[in-house]
Amino acid sequence: MNSAAGRDKKGMELKVLQMNIWQEGTMVKGGFDAIADEVARLEPDIVMFSEVRNYHGKMFIPRILHALKERGKTYYGENSPLDVGVLSKYPIEEQAPNCPSEEDAGSVLKTRIRINGKMVVVYSAHLDYTHYACYLPRGYSGVTWKKLDAPVTDGLEVEKSNRESMRDEAIHHFIEDSKKEKGSIILLGGDFNEPSHLDWNEKTKELWDHHGAVVRWDCSTMLAKDGFKDAYRTKFPNPVTHPGFTFPSDNELVAEQKLSWAPDADERDRIDFIYFKPLKEMIVKDAVIVGPSKSIVRSVRTEENSSDRFVTPLGVWPTDHKAVMVTFYIK
Template sequence: MSLHRLPDVMQTPHDNQRMRLIHPLRMAPIKLVQNRLLVWPLAVALAIGIGLVNASNYPAIASTKLVAGEQVELSVLVYNIEYSGDASTDRVIREIDADIVGVLESYNRLPEIARKTGYPYYNVGLQLLSKFPILEPSGAEGLYSLIEVEPGYVVAFFNTHLDYVKYGPSRLVKGFSEKAVTQSEIIVRANSINILTPDIASLIGQGYPVFLTGDLNSPSSLDYTKATVGTRAGIDSAMRWPVSEALFKAGMRDAYRDVHRNPVLVPGITMVDPDFSKGGSGDRIDYIYAGGPSTTLTSTVVGELGGPDVGIGFKKWTSDHRAVLSTFQVTPVALPTTVSLNTRMLNQGDTLNVRYNAPGYSSTTVIVVPEGATKSAALLTNSTSESGSTSFATAALSPDGYDIVMLS
């Protein structure tokens, strides 16, 4: 599958720049569609000098410097459950009981999975399950969320699934040159991950703890080294894989290799490619990456009981991928000046819940306007305070795109 949501590359949502809500901060509109399960994402515009619908029409609310909180321990699971999963994959998620789960291939089952596994928060667009509130902040354009791991304190979280076509290790086994494989990796997968890396690097630079889970359908440069040459089919020389290199350049760490530094002794295979025709034993393509103020404490493969390098085993394992569980010591940061949503996908009649934060402003207003409109076109208005939550009924809104704006 391709990378979820492939909008224009954007700047961080926390710049102190006034700009229009167009490229690079264009956000896809919400579509309030009657009697449909799947709807379009919601546009969030925050009048704080970033992501403005129209900079000339909204006064700026000053952004605040990020404040670090107390350290917390956080567990993260990445799990491709294969074709929406089943009762067995639900059981794995429930028994592992990670704080945050990056799910792949949940399709339309995520609400059901959340209910059956006991997770109070989920996000369909990002395929996340969480024990903590999931906020989609202004400017993020659906590419990442802020997860409130402690009241008022957050980490940034990405979850993605890159395309599986022209799978690099298979092509190496079939005789394609490293140059040809590298080029196809760039076109098929690295170009997609590079939609995320500008935001990853910016968030890390601002002091956020940043996590990325995903089935990246690509090996890591840390696994194709001089030491691993000849250990399995296709590894004929050390090789730099573009997706991992892009994430390293953005400031991310490979959590599994933080703990298991020797890829010869602990390959940590998560996917056995059925197209291997010469005895290849698969690759590690399911990852948890971390950046910013965090330390990896543990990392283990979750899979079939007795499987190679499987640290947590289950007698019944139905997915074609193994999962990975990592724990971290994390320093979250205070929720920034922002307007956030718990979901950018609504049906007409659903309640629109908005979380807002404007430190230093005792009186604010949150309005709903047609996409791209000025404040004079406000359809819904709530008086708000410095920080908190507010909600809007959407039954009277026609199916269309809308912007959520906070005013001082």
């Protein structure tokens, strides 16, 4: 079987990649080819893309499938009207919008894939980018992106602003839909445009310009309450040693000012996630950050000094996010 989801007598591995591709790689010279190069190198079983645009009527999924075929890799995928996409090493049985995009309210695409006789239900998400409330404690508006007179550090006030986005509605819709899939492997991955409550707690309140704020971010809190697990935090529960930042990533081909939205702040956050519904036969074997080991901090390219593990790019990195790759072992 030509797949990372190789089988032994006890079980199989399932490698999942989540990647924001920054307007289909168009923001970086050679970005589209770099997306194909990275997928071909990493060989994930399932890929979840955010920021699929289908520019000029050219559908992204067929283009990336062709580019991978040219690199000797066979994947399956289907077109979608949403700004997200799914690739799979296994044929797709069914795909449909779970949360359609309306005025940038966000997208969730549901894809059913059968792997070695097991149903895997994949939800690829790109949530509402407005009311980016994690900038408030850093002294910036999450609506206008302009500098504030002072940071907003009251957690309840930050949560109230965050709730004005459509992100919580999209996650509520996902949770309700996922209840239909009992017994299946359920995966949710995407750019949430919102951090996790696991990363904004008492341990981290004086780090990364949180300025004392402890915030129960809606999406992660709702998912945890419904029993979903954050794969990266399952493997690395300590946010101080393993912050797992995915945005803003350094990109050596892009000027710093185009990578930062809060130029005088440490705006680093983990906003790209892979979640799973726990099954007794399913464990997180490995989790890594894919992308440059540098981030943008106060408009400066800065090497990360955390204990996070990075799979650094082959050459061109196509995006302003880092990607997340998780390997599951299914007994």
